[in-house]
Amino acid sequence: MQLELSEEERAFRDEMREFFTTKVSEEIREAVAAGRELTKDQLVESQRTLNAAGLAVPRWPVEWGGQDWSEIQYHIWHEEMERANVPTPLAFNAGMIGPVIAQFGTEEQKQEFLPKTANIDIFWSQGFSEPDAGSDLAGLRTTAVKDGDDWVVNGQKTWTTLGQYGDWIFTLVRTDPEAKKQAGISMLLIDMESEGLEVRPIQLIDGGHEVNEVWFEDVRVPAENLVGELNGGWSIAKFLLGNERVGVAPSGIIKRVIARVKGLAEDRFADDPLLRARIATLENELLALELTAMRVAANSSDGKPHPASSVLKLKGSELQQAVSELVLDLAGPGGLASGATGSSDGGGSELDEWQRLAGPHYLNLRKASIYGGSNEVQRQIISRNILGL
Amino acid sequence: MDFHYDDEQDALREAVRGLVGKAYGDYENRRRAVSDDSGFDEKQWARMAEMGLLGLPFSEEDGGVGAGPVEIGIVCQELGRVIAPEPYLTSVVLAGGLVSACGTREQRQEVLAALSAGERVLAFAHDEPGRTWSPAAEKVTAAQDGDGWTLTGVKEPVPHGAGADVLVVSAALPGGGTGLFLVDGSDAERTGYPTYDGSRAARVRFDATAATPLGEPGLDVTASISTVQDITRVMAANQALGAMQFLLPTTTEYLRSRKQFGVPLATFQALTFRAADMYVSLELTHSMVDWATMVVAQAGREGQGPAAVADAARRVSVQVSAAGRHVGQEAIQLHGGIAMTMEYSVGMYTAHLTALDHLLGDGTHHLRELAAGVTSYDALDPLA
Numbered sequence: 001m002q003l004e005l006s007e008e009e010r011a012f013r014d015e016m017r018e019f020f021t022t023k024v025s026e027e028i029r030e031a032v033a034a035g036r037e038l039t040k041d042q043l044v045e046s047q048r049t050l051n052a053a054g055l056a057v058p059r060w061p062v063e064w065g066g067q068d069w070s071e072i073q074y075h076i077w078h079e080e081m082e083r084a085n086v087p088t089p090l091a092f093n094a095g096m097i098g099p100v101i102a103q104f105g106t107e108e109q110k111q112e113f114l115p116k117t118a119n120i121d122i123f124w125s126q127g128f129s130e131p132d133a134g135s136d137l138a139g140l141r142t143t144a145v146k147d148g149d150d151w152v153v154n155g156q157k158t159w160t161t162l163g164q165y166g167d168w169i170f171t172l173v174r175t176d177p178e179a180k181k182q183a184g185i186s187m188l189l190i191d192m193e194s195e196g197l198e199v200r201p202i203q204l205i206d207g208g209h210e211v212n213e214v215w216f217e218d219v220r221v222p223a224e225n226l227v228g229e230l231n232g233g234w235s236i237a238k239f240l241l242g243n244e245r246v247g248v249a250p251s252g253i254i255k256r257v258i259a260r261v262k263g264l265a266e267d268r269f270a271d272d273p274l275l276r277a278r279i280a281t282l283e284n285e286l287l288a289l290e291l292t293a294m295r296v297a298a299n300s301s302d303g304k305p306h307p308a309s310s311v312l313k314l315k316g317s318e319l320q321q322a323v324s325e326l327v328l329d330l331a332g333p334g335g336l337a338s339g340a341t342g343s344s345d346g347g348g349s350e351l352d353e354w355q356r357l358a359g360p361h362y363l364n365l366r367k368a369s370i371y372g373g374s375n376e377v378q379r380q381i382i383s384r385n386i387l388g389l
Numbered sequence: 390m391d392f393h394y395d396d397e398q399d400a401l402r403e404a405v406r407g408l409v410g411k412a413y414g415d416y417e418n419r420r421r422a423v424s425d426d427s428g429f430d431e432k433q434w435a436r437m438a439e440m441g442l443l444g445l446p447f448s449e450e451d452g453g454v455g456a457g458p459v460e461i462g463i464v465c466q467e468l469g470r471v472i473a474p475e476p477y478l479t480s481v482v483l484a485g486g487l488v489s490a491c492g493t494r495e496q497r498q499e500v501l502a503a504l505s506a507g508e509r510v511l512a513f514a515h516d517e518p519g520r521t522w523s524p525a526a527e528k529v530t531a532a533q534d535g536d537g538w539t540l541t542g543v544k545e546p547v548p549h550g551a552g553a554d555v556l557v558v559s560a561a562l563p564g565g566g567t568g569l570f571l572v573d574g575s576d577a578e579r580t581g582y583p584t585y586d587g588s589r590a591a592r593v594r595f596d597a598t599a600a601t602p603l604g605e606p607g608l609d610v611t612a613s614i615s616t617v618q619d620i621t622r623v624m625a626a627n628q629a630l631g632a633m634q635f636l637l638p639t640t641t642e643y644l645r646s647r648k649q650f651g652v653p654l655a656t657f658q659a660l661t662f663r664a665a666d667m668y669v670s671l672e673l674t675h676s677m678v679d680w681a682t683m684v685v686a687q688a689g690r691e692g693q694g695p696a697a698v699a700d701a702a703r704r705v706s707v708q709v710s711a712a713g714r715h716v717g718q719e720a721i722q723l724h725g726g727i728a729m730t731m732e733y734s735v736g737m738y739t740a741h742l743t744a745l746d747h748l749l750g751d752g753t754h755h756l757r758e759l760a761a762g763v764t765s766y767d768a769l770d771p772l773a
Binding site: 002004005006072256258259266273284285292294295311378379380382383384386389 | 760
């Protein structure tokens with residue numbers, strides 16, 4: 001039991017802090033700090049900067065660009081990145097399909113995809129959810145039927161985040177309609193330029209365009225784009241979703257927003273004990289979350305996610321939402337001036353940008369307790385897998 | 390940064406768990422022990438002395454073992470797990486801690502050696518009727534009487550005040566500030582009574598009662614009292630963690646075994662989701678308790694200011710207060726009527742958590758302090 005970082009860990013932290021605050025584009029970090037939406041170019045540029053320094057995909061196997069770090073080092077890397085307003089590496093690439101290909105892919109697939117994935121030479125999209133398969137993912141109905149050397153895919157995916165930027169999409173498709181639900185699913189990698197594939201935008205309640213529907217009509221996919229075993233897609237999905245929960249607690253981001261709130265509300269603190277108490281409560285809950293992330297990291301040295309990672313997802317999303325609620329309340333009546341979302345000129349409003357963004361952000365973050373396995377799914381995981389209920 | 394216990398610490402936990410498990414693993418034994426006059430089992434106290442637990446926090450020079458906060462935290466967790474009624478927290482950690490922090494060399498060697506050996510029980514007589522939690526005394530006053538000192542006024546409630554051999558008493562000094570005094574238990578007028586968690590407290594009245602200044606006479610030791618209270622808060626949090634770690638599995642076991650409507654309660658998602666939320670509270674609390682304990686340990690090693698300890702004590706108290714209420718209330722609710730009875734353990738665990746919550750300041754008390762200082766920094770860094 002020791003609180004202090006070791007000398008090596010301290011040096012590592014300084015090194016990360018130095019890199020993130022000096023090497024990643026100032027303009028991008030400013031946009032993140034202000035809570036603006038990033039362009040595709042900005043996401044790519046930032047990740048390439050990290051990748052060139054070996055910092056984009058540290059959790060991957062070392063031979064494919066990963067780092068042989070301790071869990072505390074991964075934690076420091078993540079915290080310092082968020083703290084410096086550096087966009088975290090694109091989840092679809094770095095956290096999802098990369099580790100899947102590294103674990104389940106053929107040698108050819110690894111050679112073909114992993115370097116491009118780390119560098120976002122391929123911008124990946126996720127094709128899991130369907131209109132009738134949300135939390136019950138195994139209910140998916142998009143089919144792939146073998147025709148000669150190709151798979152022919154038909155169906156519809158939805159909630160495809162940033163699908164408008166996607167070059168390729170990793171999908172779960174039904175390859176054996178006779179098998180019981182989990183058993184007949186496979187993973188296919190599909191070029192989004194393929195004929196018969198169409199991306200349609202979904203407008204969300206914050207007015208933004210973040211997610212999409214992806215339609216497949218007789219899309220032909222070469223057989224070699226199957227990942228892992230035929231009808232073995234469900235284990236891959238579980239592996240991917242398990243990884244997704246690790247490091248999902250955005251404690252660095254929440255901390256940054258709270259610090260910002262203090263700056264915004266500076267002149268109101270003296271007269272507002274309720275506001276102070278609200279911030280103190282959030283900070284304390286955040287501290288508990290951050291410490292839990294460290295404790296969980298320290299206990300998962302075998303590479304498997306600690307069962308308590310569901311706690312991080314649950315509490316992390318709740319806190320993120322609570323902080324966005326606080327910011328909106330602070331914006332007061334000014335929060336109504338949402339203007340044209342994403343426009344830098346305020347769409348006619350001259351109120352501060354943070355006030356204009358507060359409402360859309362609050363609405364947008366309702367998603368946090370739904371995605372990545374909804375918080376109810378996390379409670380199910382805890383009660384079933386941890387508590388044995 | 391390391392959340393792991395070393396081998397010696399694991400061994401200590403095993404030994405303590407064995408000792409208290411033997412005594413109170415069967416909840417009936419705890420019920421029997423708290424029905425004694427003293428409110429605890431004096432034989433068990435002697436066994437704890439024998440194992441070296443009572444002297445754990447004190448230096449070897451003072452007759453103790455010289456162990457650190459992490460070790461004391463382990464003991465408190467294990468005592469909390471069985472809600473052992475022995476006054477470890479109030480007698481050893483709090484009252485003993487004050488003697489250790491403020492006493493002269495002779496006082497430390499005499500009092501702490503006897504405490505460590507289980508020969509004397511200490512109590513800290515500090516709270517005063519009508520006042521809230523504070524490190525200062527106000528209503529009990531100290532007066533100099535020739536070469537000696539006397540105390541006058543009422544302290545209540547004093548944990549284990551009626552049975553204690555030695556009272557460590559706080560009193561307002563004639564020149565301002567708060568001083569500490571040693572009073573022989575039998576020299577004060579004491580009325581003892583049980584508390585709702587089966588423990589004991591007392592009203593202790595001083596009427597120009599002769600008292601020995603602890604440490605340098607007339608010195609204001611408010612700051613030392615505050616720090617020892619903070620350390621005790623962190624240890625109380627360890628104890629509460631142990632109690633909560635008992636409540637969750639006991640509740641889930643009940644959900645699995647208890648049948649209603651012809652099926653186990655665990656069939657109902659309305660109940661299992663609430664158990665999941667208890668787990669979330671418990672895990673977050675576990676992290677905070679470990680962290681706060683490490684902060685105390687680090688402050689001790691590096692001789693850092695008491696500010697870090699005070700901050701950690703407040704933060705962990707806010708967390709434990711909320712979690713203790715959540716876990717305790719839900720444990721009773723998910724059990725139903727059986728947890729309302731004295732014969733079943735769960736209700737009493739919740740009673741004990743409630744008592745711990747109010748021993749040295751509840752969540753709101755500590756949140757008020759945190760809220761007052763919220764503008765003095767940008768962001769918290771637990772690794773700073």
